[in-house]
Amino acid sequence: MAERNLDFDKIIDRKNTRSLKYDFTQQRHMPEDVLPLWVADMNFETSSYVQDALAERVQHGIFGYSEVQTPYFEILAHWMQTHHD
DSSP states (O other): OOOSOOOTTSOOOOTTTTOTTTTHHHHTTOOTTOOOTTSOOOSSOOOHHHHHHHHHHHTTOOOOOOOOOHHHHHHHHHHHHHHHO
């Protein structure tokens, strides 16, 4: 399946979405046109791969603590070896 959210030119209006980056500037008495460079936040849609994985994961409806599976650690170790030797 191909990625569906690669339009980085699409303007996403984050106002009134409980965005710390935009909505809380008024509560902090900041000007509306302040550049919110103090918080790391995305102004583009999350990858459709991430959205699909999250949607699949929540279908069972049980939200407890889960054991991390071995492949996670193997993937992490491989990434660290590749990038940091």
